Amino acid sequence: MIQRPRGTADRLPAVAATWRLVTDTFQRQCELRGFAPISTPTIERSELFTRTTGDATDLAQKEMYSFEDRGGDSLTLRSEGTAPVVRAYVQNGLHNLPQPVKLYYVTSIFRYDRPQAGRYREHHQIGAEALGDSSPAVDAEVIDLLWSTYRSLGIDDVTLELNSLGDPDTRPAYRRALVDYFTPLAERLDFDSRERLTSNPLRILDSKNPAVADLCADAPRSLDFLGESARAHFDALQVLLESLEIPFAINHRLVRGLDYYNRTVFEFVPPDAGSQSTVGGGGRYDYLAELIGANHVPGVGFGSGIERVLLNLERCGLTARASRTIDAYVAPLAEAAVADAMRLARHLRQAGVAVECGFRAASPRSHLRRASRSQARVALLLGTREIERGVVALKPLNGAAQVEVRRADAVTQIQAVLAGDS
RNA sequence: GUGGGCGUAGCUCAAACGGUUAGAGCGUCUGGUUGUGGCCCAGAAGGCUGGGGGUUCAAGUCCCCUCGCUCACCCCA
Known part of the structure; x- marks a missing residue:
């Protein structure tokens, strides 16, 4: 891999x-x-x-x-x-x-x-x-x-x-002062610090080596220069x-x-x-x-x-939690409903409703399980029955009663439901 | 670049002395009679035990190498 x-x-x-x-x-x-x-x-x-x-x-x-x-x-x-x-x-x-x-x-x-x-x-x-x-x-x-x-x-x-x-x-005067200070102490510096004595003396001050840190306590201070x-x-x-x-x-x-x-x-x-x-x-x-x-x-x-x-x-215990983004879940219950489900999802999205769409025909149970986990507030069920009659089943996922709405006013009805229980 | 610890399923972990077909929980998927979620129950999928070599009748287990992860040094954000 x-x-x-x-x-x-x-x-x-x-x-x-x-x-x-x-x-x-x-x-x-x-x-x-x-x-x-x-x-x-x-x-x-x-x-x-x-x-x-x-x-x-x-x-x-x-x-x-x-x-x-x-x-x-x-x-x-x-x-x-x-x-x-x-x-x-x-x-x-x-x-x-x-x-x-x-x-x-x-x-x-x-x-x-x-x-x-x-x-x-x-x-x-x-x-x-x-x-x-x-x-x-x-x-x-x-x-x-x-x-x-x-x-x-x-x-x-x-x-x-x-x-x-x-x-x-x-800077040169300060640098010289540091070199003058550390050179006599070179034997007590670690390898890296001794290298820096010639390459970059200021960085000796940054060392976390305790022995070096002790020596730095009395080293010349940049503020004095x-x-x-x-x-x-x-x-x-x-x-x-x-x-x-x-x-x-x-x-x-x-x-x-x-x-x-x-x-x-x-x-x-x-x-x-x-x-x-x-x-x-x-x-x-x-x-x-x-x-x-x-x-x-x-x-x-x-x-x-x-x-x-x-x-x-x-x-500090301050991590954020993801907020819900999905409002509605569209569930096609039959193969013939998939296309309609996607069209319904598009209409809702154009109206600003966040919609997740089931991609394959499956049982209501299976879709509703998914809908719950998507954290959607309503599920929209589309099966052969609904398609024949030009309606969509609107099931709020908070336990409220399921209703049928006509396809023509599905978007406004769904928006009303979403606005109502928020 | 240097040193320590650790590598088993997507995740968290089991698997006595080396000994049958490597298990569990969570998660995922499917189902629990006609088209209805969360909880519960059942089933399924999912592993070259990081990789390679060695020892052995036999290796997840022991040894070596390697890769990766991790922690520290160093350095920096």
């Missing part, structure tokens, strides 16, 4: 209601703030991701789904959500719209990684980006959007962690978050897995999250557009894994 690729999932009807709850809630929160939907291709030129993500990141080094197409171009399945949106903004001249341009998306993300709880090779993210405005209020709005989405869903125990990484002009304007930006953001009553905690060790971030970075983490500690995160990326060869475009945004949101909904 051919099976689905590793790390992918079939999303069955049973989880559709909860899935839709998440995306609908997010969409609603976006619309409440004037964020407009955007979608970008599943594949992009590989350079879009390699140039923005950062050479020293795991994502760039071993997690991208890249391939050469028949024309010899290197393409990559979307490995993160932000760079494609920035690319689309630049390529489509969205800087001609009033700034900032506020965009949101619901999309799939592909990363080659070993699957485990809450981690997939194809996962899905809700995300938003605000491009073209560098003021801290935009950071606050974006954070508020994600926070409000979680709150509306009923997830009220995730905590917001916040940090600022400063700007490119102060902020330039004047980055400092003001971060202070302003905190005031805004406090005024919005969004609780947050400064995490000096919070860096992010992608190198394009500057200034604000944030993550939402659930309590006692085992290995998958982040349900959503993002930050500011004012220099990303330049990395892909465009003019300067400040931006801030986030991504949040839908599968991880689902895990948190489940943890």
